[in-house]
Amino acid sequence: MEFDTVIHGGTLVTASETSKGDIGIRNGRIVALAESLPGGERRIDAGGRLVMPGGIEAHAHIAQESSSGIMGADDYLSGSISAAFGGNSSFIPFAAQHRGQSIDDVITTYDQRAASSVIDYSYHLIVTDPTAEVLEDQLPRAFKRGITSFKVFMTYDMMNIGDGGMLDILTVARAHGAITMVHAENNDMIKWMNKRLAAADLTEPKYHAISRPELAEEEAINRAVSLAKLVDAPLFIVHVSTAGGAAIVQREKLAGTRLFAETCPQYLALTREKLDQPGMDGAKFVCSPPLRDAETQEALWRHVQSGTFESVSSDHAPYRFDDTGKFMNGRDIPYPKIANGMPGIAARLPYLFSEGVVKGRISLNEFVALTSTNAAKTFGVTKKGGLAPGMDADIAIWNPEVTRKATLADQHDNMDYTPFEGMELTGVPEIVLNRGAVIVEHGELKGQEGQGRFVPRAPVDLSKGRGYLAKELDPSRNFGARIAP
Ligand code: DUC
Ligand code: ZN
Ligand code: ZN
Secondary structure (H helix, E strand, O other): OOOOEEEEEEEEEOOOOEEEEEEEEEOOEEEEEEOOOOOOOEEEEOOOOEEEEOEEEEEEOOOOEOOOOOEOOOOHHHHHHHHHHOOEEEEEEEEEOOOOOOHHHHHHHHHHHHOOOOOEEOOEEEOOOOOHHHHHHHHHHHHHOOOOEEEEEOOOOOOEOHHHHHHHHHHHHHHHOOEEEEEOOOHHHHHHHHHHHHHOOOOOOOHHHHHOOHHHHHHHHHHHHHHHHHOOOOEEEOOOOOHHHHHHHHHHHHOOOOEEEEEOHHHHHOOHHHHOOOOOHHHHHOOOOOOOOHHHHHHHHHHHHHOOOOEEOOOEOOOOOOOOOOOOOOOOOOHHHOOOOEOOOOOHHHHHHHHHHHOOOOOHHHHHHHHHHHHHHHOOOOOOOOOOOOOEOOEEEEEEEEEEEOOHHHHOOOOOOOOOOOOEEEEEEEEEEEOOEEEEEOOEEOOOOOOOOEOOOOOOOOOOOOOOOOHHHOOOOOOOOOOOO
């Protein structure tokens, strides 16, 4: 058998197995796995290296305007390059609807923006205006194109669609086999806290963390799960940042609810003290939900270890520490006017490898599951996230021993800071392939602008979890009313 590339002599790691062997690649696909394979136009020596499915970044804001119109610092070129240097072979950023905009327009806009990507991509659709046309025509059309995840917000006045809007989206998603993602924080609790803090003249960056209580996340997760259960729709909770929120996810999974969730490196690595710095330096660490405390970090790590989360995602939301980003609304501004988000797409895998695998908190196989395989399964990316014949040759080859300090230059993004600056990291992705093409090799970019392809995704797999039938929607218990979606 002829191969374009053979990856030779590495330790092959998937979400379920670890073995020694070679991988044969032809036409962008893995075509053979064996103890030893001959030939290959190109042979990559992976002796002493870990050969894993390339990361799939399932939460990133790329070339996306915030609801207040601030464009993030990374476009699809810089964002995809940064992702690849961080060990990712593909990503699923958001395509955001602004109120009044049609979903068809949103997709056309993002297709243009994404054309420069060096790695494969899809989009999660952010829906902020669920009109009848959106629900009945536009979302089903997006779904047919392979966009099988819709994200909604329970907070921010410009984005929050209310409980009724959420029920509508959940119902449409369920009918088509899409999954609904949710930013779960209670809008009114946050607004009430903002008013109290403003009245007391407490507006420095650190009060951002105080303004968004843990209870706001816990309440909203609980409510989101109840809404999803009422219509028996699968739900994905993004960026879980609290022990209470994670506990709800764990409890509901145990009960069989079709529930999925992620947390992010910043909630495992950083605490709210980072916001308490002289002047406006704390603005670098303004993200929502906010950074929490050391106790929460420990609890979140336990949930990572025990399977509460499908993924650890970056929530890369890059706003530079200047007037184009964090200070778009002025320099000496109260915390609610600081652009909300932090970068991390290149740091996600190295952080989790170093703090997770090297420190013995998770196994290598769990690392692969949390960074790649589970995202592929949850979001219907059928040809990625594994090492098997027939899969895309999306592969990251790691040196597990190199130690370095995280620094801005290693991120390869358009940012002027990294929140992980100075962190000691062990392990580096040395070679990253997307569909058989080398994108990054020993610190050098080899991929070309525009080389990435849109990946149409499959419907969500409903075989996981038992689902839920509310008594009031069950004709055998609701006087025969047939109103279930
Ligand atoms: N939610 C995100 O998912 N990212 C950035 C800001 C936010 O509120
Ligand atoms: Zn969010
Ligand atoms: Zn986000």
